Amino acid sequence: MEFLLSGQLLVAALIIGSIYGLVALGLNLIYGTMRLLNIAHGDLVMIGAYTGYWLFTLAAISPVLAMLAAGALAGLTGAALYFGLFRRQLTGSQPIERIEANSLLIFFGISIIIQNLTALAFTASPRTYQALDTLVRIGEVSIAQSRLVALAVCLGLSAAIVLFLRFSALGLSIRALIQHRTASRIVGIDVDRVQAFPFVLGLAGTLIGVTEQISPFMGFPFTIVAFVVIILGGLGNLAGGIAAGMVLGLIETYGVALTSANLRSVLIYGVFILVLILRPEGLLQRRRLT
């Protein structure tokens, strides 16, 4: 049981947790502001991962730069989806509940299309690549450079997004939109302009070029994880979601260490179901009486 106390395991958990937090933050922003259930969220993580892979393999471009490219690509995809598919629906007079239900089906379709196009282009077989794989020693812990970069980028970007939402006027508008769409229109927030940002921002969060194993179907587990995290943290509660990402990272890492890697999905779904039964408003959400 001594390995449970090792710094190595803790760092691994923090890395996973920070990735979960950032991926879920994007989903939370998109759901919170537009009530769009982005089932294709994880597939954008996959696109980001392939971007990193090809840039490194073909052009020896460092994963750090590739992340920026992947973020830009995911952000552009977000803008294209928003302006091409959702803008008309969202500015129309449909009730938001109908948009929510429709979006689930639309994103489901998008997800399948993205996965299969990727499989067609790059085959379905998983790939790995070794970039920034020199080990860095910090005390007794040794970590691959690439994972250290992932940790720094995820934490840094999450913090930057939260600070932006907290302190800028645009951030205030986005938070207002998450809380009350009609009230936002009443105070004169230009909803159409404002909600384009979470779309771009949220998807840019999928830039983490996850370096482990890449395949066209790697995205779905991220989607699931992202939904678990935002339900843990409370829908629309952005900072709570980041904390919940960490919590899930810890649960998963230590849970797997105690049992077996085969139980990873069981653990994640288990947490999901438990939270839905015990605290459907989210683990970290304040309870309100009204």
Added chain:
Amino acid sequence: MNDGALLDVRGLAGGYGPVKVLHGIDFSLPGGRITALVGGNGAGKTTAMAMLAGLLEPDSGTIRYGGSAVEGWGSARRVAAGIVLVPEGRLVFPDMTVEENLRLGAINRQARRHTADGMEQVYAQFPRLGERRRQSAGTLSGGEQQMLALGRGLMSRPRILLLDEPSLGLAPMMVDLIFEAIGALAAGGMTILLSEQNVGLSLELADRAYVLENGAIALSGSGRDLLGNAEVRRAYLGL
């Protein structure tokens, strides 16, 4: 067209999809005056307000504000131009502080640079809001939330205030406080459209009033005239 009116509405009709609520109503708001829109539950007052604020697209009709036709304008543009709604049910942002709610009132570019001044004025008018500036709006009492909704509206630097049921569900003391504030605003030259269940109080305050029944204007006149009107007294004042 009614000369001297800041806002002039002709033939406003529409509703929610197949549900037609308004069947072509005309009214106008003279600048610097209080105009009352009264009528029973479901008459269409809130619907008319939503159309003026740009929240709901009418099927037909014109809305002229100053010299321009504003029908195609979205709500953001109307707020920036000075048409500001204080909605029925207050609709404050529950998880934001009082101060953040007020900042959101001034989110449009014209008003934003006056945020600090505006806040000071609101706190001077409603000291209770000042005392609770860091409290989240969802934890305020109903009356305090109404003050906040009104304060938030004022933060937008309105030229026309659309007040939808500002006294709904409030204790008499709080009603007095809100109406005092409305009176002060009118004395300061604000143009106000007031929709109220409290028909007596709003007719007393209003320079001009329209009675809305089943989506059509049934009666109109000065507030005083309508107060003396036998039908109004019977139907709305229970006299």
